[in-house]
Amino acid sequence: MWLFGYGSLTWKVDFPYKQRVVGYIKGYSRRFWQASVDHRGVPGRPGRVVTLVGSENPEAQVWGAAYEILPQHEAEVTKKLNIREQRFDTRLEMTMYDAEDQKLPHPVMVFVGTSQKELFLGDAPLETLAKQISECHGPSGPNYEYLFQLAKFMRMEVPEAKDEHLFQLEKAVKNILLNINVKFVSSS
Numbered sequence: 307m308w309l310f311g312y313g314s315l316t317w318k319v320d321f322p323y324k325q326r327v328v329g330y331i332k333g334y335s336r337r338f339w340q341a342s343v344d345h346r347g348v349p350g351r352p353g354r355v356v357t358l359v360g361s362e363n364p365e366a367q368v369w370g371a372a373y374e375i376l377p378q379h380e381a382e383v384t385k386k387l388n389i390r391e392q393r394f395d396t397r398l399e400m401t402m403y404d405a406e407d408q409k410l411p412h413p414v415m416v417f418v419g420t421s422q423k424e425l426f427l428g429d430a431p432l433e434t435l436a437k438q439i440s441e442c443h444g445p446s447g448p449n450y451e452y453l454f455q456l457a458k459f460m461r462m463e464v465p466e467a468k469d470e471h472l473f474q475l476e477k478a479v480k481n482i483l484l485n486i487n488v489k490f491v492s493s494s
Contacts, residue, residue: 307377333364454476
């Protein structure tokens with residue numbers, strides 16, 4: 307089994323895997339449109355995490371990391387992910403491409419939160435997203451840490467990749483935090 311992560315699974319892996327491949331899927335955009343009431347926010351004050359939304363551009367890319375899960379670990383990893391990724395109501399099998407634009411010979415499983423689920427928040431103005439992310443905190447830590455770690459993954463692993471939504475949001479959140487004098491570790 308291969309699992310593709312495009313959010314916290316790019317930088318917070320808490321399961322055994324054989325190998326990790328950085329690459330992308332096509333036809334989607336990564337957006338902070340999913341509520342988190344169990345990790346980066348709480349009920350009544352949800353944080354925001356990423357989900358995938360279809361793109362009008364079939365060549366649009368969402369970069370992430372895929373993990374090969376050995377058969378003897380599939381049940382354990384699936385059980386753990388069913389809890390960790392419970393806010394995502396859909397699992398899709400997708401084609402992934404590596405950094406050299408080569409199609410992987412196997413599909414990857416991807417967790418996606420769709421608009422059919424109550425935790426799907428949808429789009430909002432950049433300022434609204436930034437304010438919510440800068441203010442929310444959950445059992446896994448501040449919501450902005452999630453954003454900064456994802457931006458750091460992109461800068462370190464695929465610096466040539468474009469993710470305008472991610473980097474504009476990161477800049478807006480950092481500006482808010484600086485204005486209220488919050489200390490954070492830079493992801494740059």
